Amino acid sequence: MSQPIVHAEGLSKSFRVADKQPGLAGTMRHLLRRSYREVEAVRDLRFAIQPGEIVGFLGPNGAGKTTTLKMLSGLIHPSAGRVEVAGCLPQRRQERFLQQITLVMGNRQQLIWDLPPLDSLRVNAAVYGIDPTEAKRRIHELAEMLELGEELQRPVRKLSLGQRMKAELLAALLHQPSVLFLDEPTLGLDVNAQARVRDFLADYNRRTGATVLLTSHYMGDITALCERVLLIHQGRLFHDGSLDALTSRLAPCREVRLELRQVHPREAFEGFGTIEVHQGHQVRLVIPREQLTQQVGLLLSRFEVVDLEVSDPPIEELIGGLFRQQG
Amino acid sequence: MAQRLRRYGRTLLSFWATSLEAELEYQLNLVIELLAVLGNLAGSLFVLVLLAGPSGQLGGWSWNSALVVLGIYTLLDGFTSCVLQPNLSKIVSHVQNGTLDFVLLKPIDSQFWLSTRSFSPWGLPGVIAGLALIGWALVHNGEALSAGGMALAVALLVAGGLILYSLWFLLAGLSIWFVKVWNATEVLRYTLVAGRYPISAYPPALRLVFTLVLPVAFLTTVPAEALLGRASAAWALGSLAAAAISLVGTRLFWQFALRHYTSASS
Amino acid sequence: MAHRNGLKPVERALRIAAALLSSQYAYMLEYRAEIALWALSGVLPLIMLAVWQGSAGAAAAGLNPQGLGRYFLAAFVVRQFSVVWLIHVFEEDALQGKLSPQLLQPLQPLWRYLAAHVAEQATRVPFVALMLAAVLVLKPGLLWLPSAGQLLLGIVAIQAAFVLRFLLQTLVAMLCFWSERAAALDRLLLIPYLFLSGLVAPLESFPPAVRRLAECTPFPAMVSFPAKLLAGESVDVAGGFLNLALWCAVLFPLSRLLWQAGVRRYSAMGA
Numbered sequence: 001m002s003q004p005i006v007h008a009e010g011l012s013k014s015f016r017v018a019d020k021q022p023g024l025a026g027t028m029r030h031l032l033r034r035s036y037r038e039v040e041a042v043r044d045l046r047f048a049i050q051p052g053e054i055v056g057f058l059g060p061n062g063a064g065k066t067t068t069l070k071m072l073s074g075l076i077h078p079s080a081g082r083v084e085v086a087g088c089l090p091q092r093r094q095e096r097f098l099q100q101i102t103l104v105m106g107n108r109q110q111l112i113w114d115l116p117p118l119d120s121l122r123v124n125a126a127v128y129g130i131d132p133t134e135a136k137r138r139i140h141e142l143a144e145m146l147e148l149g150e151e152l153q154r155p156v157r158k159l160s161l162g163q164r165m166k167a168e169l170l171a172a173l174l175h176q177p178s179v180l181f182l183d184e185p186t187l188g189l190d191v192n193a194q195a196r197v198r199d200f201l202a203d204y205n206r207r208t209g210a211t212v213l214l215t216s217h218y219m220g221d222i223t224a225l226c227e228r229v230l231l232i233h234q235g236r237l238f239h240d241g242s243l244d245a246l247t248s249r250l251a252p253c254r255e256v257r258l259e260l261r262q263v264h265p266r267e268a269f270e271g272f273g274t275i276e277v278h279q280g281h282q283v284r285l286v287i288p289r290e291q292l293t294q295q296v297g298l299l300l301s302r303f304e305v306v307d308l309e310v311s312d313p314p315i316e317e318l319i320g321g322l323f324r325q326q327g
Numbered sequence: 328m329a330q331r332l333r334r335y336g337r338t339l340l341s342f343w344a345t346s347l348e349a350e351l352e353y354q355l356n357l358v359i360e361l362l363a364v365l366g367n368l369a370g371s372l373f374v375l376v377l378l379a380g381p382s383g384q385l386g387g388w389s390w391n392s393a394l395v396v397l398g399i400y401t402l403l404d405g406f407t408s409c410v411l412q413p414n415l416s417k418i419v420s421h422v423q424n425g426t427l428d429f430v431l432l433k434p435i436d437s438q439f440w441l442s443t444r445s446f447s448p449w450g451l452p453g454v455i456a457g458l459a460l461i462g463w464a465l466v467h468n469g470e471a472l473s474a475g476g477m478a479l480a481v482a483l484l485v486a487g488g489l490i491l492y493s494l495w496f497l498l499a500g501l502s503i504w505f506v507k508v509w510n511a512t513e514v515l516r517y518t519l520v521a522g523r524y525p526i527s528a529y530p531p532a533l534r535l536v537f538t539l540v541l542p543v544a545f546l547t548t549v550p551a552e553a554l555l556g557r558a559s560a561a562w563a564l565g566s567l568a569a570a571a572i573s574l575v576g577t578r579l580f581w582q583f584a585l586r587h588y589t590s591a592s593s
Numbered sequence: 594m595a596h597r598n599g600l601k602p603v604e605r606a607l608r609i610a611a612a613l614l615s616s617q618y619a620y621m622l623e624y625r626a627e628i629a630l631w632a633l634s635g636v637l638p639l640i641m642l643a644v645w646q647g648s649a650g651a652a653a654a655g656l657n658p659q660g661l662g663r664y665f666l667a668a669f670v671v672r673q674f675s676v677v678w679l680i681h682v683f684e685e686d687a688l689q690g691k692l693s694p695q696l697l698q699p700l701q702p703l704w705r706y707l708a709a710h711v712a713e714q715a716t717r718v719p720f721v722a723l724m725l726a727a728v729l730v731l732k733p734g735l736l737w738l739p740s741a742g743q744l745l746l747g748i749v750a751i752q753a754a755f756v757l758r759f760l761l762q763t764l765v766a767m768l769c770f771w772s773e774r775a776a777a778l779d780r781l782l783l784i785p786y787l788f789l790s791g792l793v794a795p796l797e798s799f800p801p802a803v804r805r806l807a808e809c810t811p812f813p814a815m816v817s818f819p820a821k822l823l824a825g826e827s828v829d830v831a832g833g834f835l836n837l838a839l840w841c842a843v844l845f846p847l848s849r850l851l852w853q854a855g856v857r858r859y860s861a862m863g864a
Binding site: 070073074075076077091093095098099101102103105108109110112114115119120122123124125126127128129 | 330334337338340341342344345348349352424425426428429431432433434435440586589
């Protein structure tokens with residue numbers, strides 16, 4: 001295996017936050033005596049990412065995803081541990097490092113509001129020291145991939161959310177970074193625009209071999225793009241591996257739905273697994289993964305089965321269930 | 328190094344070109360700013376007439392030399408509107424909206440970016456009016472200025488501008504800690520009106536304040552004295568030293584502020 | 594309408610006022626650092642006092658140092674408690690569409706802004722007191738104790754001046770519905786306020802013609818009149834209040850008309 005491009009060891013971050021009760025009385029009390037508490041946003045993260053990987057960051061709000069991305073991009077100093085990105089310590093924010101990374105935040109924008117995106121792109125080209133003709137070539141290439149045309153010449157305030165996000169991506173990629181940190185890049189976009197951003201990211205990754213780390217609330221983004229996910233929960237790394245592995249870890253059982261030719265009494269299905277539904281010809285069972293093939297085989301041999309369906313519960317529900325359990 | 332300078336030069340060019348483009352969408356502003364500059368100038372002259380009374384003097388300064396001070400004040404106020412106000416008042420909103428992150432991720436000095444990103448042409452009427460007033464007053468004062476004196480005066484004017492910049496930057500940079508003091512810089516602007524009059528027009532205790540705490544003296548009175556050909560070595564040196572110290576001070580302050588920002592932001 | 598919730602109109606108004614003021618006060622307390630700075634930024638009359646006291650112009654206009662001191666100190670207090678910043682918040686609210694939810698409530702939105710101003714004044718009190726204490730320490734001779742009557746009249750006059758300024762700025766703020774840069778117009782309005790109100794120079798020092806001109810505008814009523822009342826100078830009390838009332842009577846219907854036209858335009862644009 002080659003050298004990892006992102007490498008975190010024991011990465012931690014804690015904040016001191018002020019406690020304040022709401023209302024006037026709370027304000028007064030806060031004025032007189034401030035109380036603080038330490039909040040551990042991220043605890044002891046450990047992972048390595050290879051060049052060219054697309055990795056998804058999962059976790060509920062406040063799990064520490066954004067904090068982690070900010071540490072990786074050098075915007076905040078870790079309180080403990082060590083992180084290395086593209087061979088640099090991010091928090092030093094050396095030019096060599098900054099030229100190699102980019103950060104896109106779905107809820108914030110860097111484009112100048114009153115001007116067309118092209119003007120912001122001109123500024124970015126100058127800032128990153130890109131030769132004007134080369135900048136023009138890259139803008140053209142990226143605009144084509146993003147399906148952006150004359151939108152680049154309209155003031156940003158007149159663009160739709162989807163167009164704006166695509167223009168933001170263009171601005172963020174003009175300097176050809178090799179590591180992309182994307183924080184909710186599809187936030188607020190409609191299904192079509194989401195799909196286009198997704199396709200673009202996959203395409204960009206294929207063409208340039210750039211490493212991508214993204215967080216998203218939309219599981220669709222993750223399933224479409226990421227072979228590997230990092231699940232963070234309460235600041236800790238809960239899972240590092242494929243989405244499938246996460247599913248089997250979260251859902252040790254699978255759901256088996258049967259449609260039978262004849263009606264059998266409920267007792268007939270006991271011993272196969274947990275009976276969820278028993279209604280006429282329809283039976284729904286939950287069977288532990290390791291017994292699945294054996295039990296399904298038995299079911300097929302014992303009953304006359306018209307239709308059979310084996311499924312995982314949706315991943316959102318699994319993760320949601322996990323957080324409800326522990327949170 | 329040369330390459331770096333070229334990149335910064337090109338960046339500055341693109342900064343100001345884009346902000347001019349954005350500003351010129353609001354042409355009504357030109358009329359408003361012209362009226363505001365003329366109105367403020369007329370008002371200041373009126374009050375100066377009242378203060379000088381029949382003697383035509385203020386704090387031992389003749390009418391024409393007091394006009395030089397007023398001219399420098401107008402010039403610096405225009406400079407503030409051109410560069411300081413549009414840039415430094417944005418630091419606060421960068422902190423509030425989290426867009427400071429984008430600035431910090433650019434491979435360019437963040438203080439440079441924050442201090443030069445915008446240029447507002449609407450301060451230019453003030454700059455021009457200030458220069459015109461200085462010129463008019465100098466001609467009527469009737470004393471010819473040597474080339475060396477002129478160079479010193481320009482150097483002291485630049486020093487004044489740098490001190491002003493440092494004060495603004497310092498206050499605006501405080502927003503990293505106190506997000507809600509977004510208008511601290513406006514406060515500075517209101518307090519600096521003291522610079523409309525020569526420092527000797529104030530009681531001795533205030534002169535001290537206006538030299539050491541709010542260095543108004545270095546902003547207008549000291550350059551005015553140089554322009555009038557009566558610069559004192561001590562004041563000139565003091566002004567240059569103050570400019571150097573405050574520049575280094577802002578640099579250190581900003582580094583410190585960033586360390587705080589990057590270790591505390593969420 | 595007002596009886597819908599079983600409250601008498603007066604009761605309802607009092608309840609709204611109490612809720613608005615207390616919530617705005619809590620909000621302003623959050624911004625206390627900023628308000629302290631704003632209070633500090635009102636030192637202009639004190640700076641002007643320092644210049645005036647050593648000037649030849651004061652003697653020529655027959656102003657004695659003690660009178661000057663009292664006048665400018667009073668003007669300082671008047672300015673502190675008649676500050677209006679409506680246009681800046683209103684412009685932002687109108688542009689960002691924050692006005693829309695307020696328009697849905699059964700309360701004229703300007704009341705909310707007025708309550709915010711009053712709450713801000715209350716937040717200022719300790720800071721202004723501190724600054725006055727500092728003046729007292731530095732220059733004990735400057736301070737005086739106005740009689741109860743003077744103080745009462747002075748406070749009423751300050752509040753009247755505040756209302757007048759609020760109405761005047763409401764007029765300009767309503768232009769936000771038509772122009773994106775209405776706040777820039779306020780800059781223009783600030784110029785006559787600065788030079789004609791008596792904030793930087795007592796009206797006595799003006800040449801007679803300029804003084805007559807200034808007195809035809811609403812600006813002297815905003816600073817000069819309340820400051821003179823507080824300073825204990827001999828003023829035409831009834832005339833001064835009548836002047837304030839007249840200006841308010843002129844501006845109030847105007848601002849109402851503009852408000853209605855503005856809201857029509859705002860809703861027509863679908864904001």
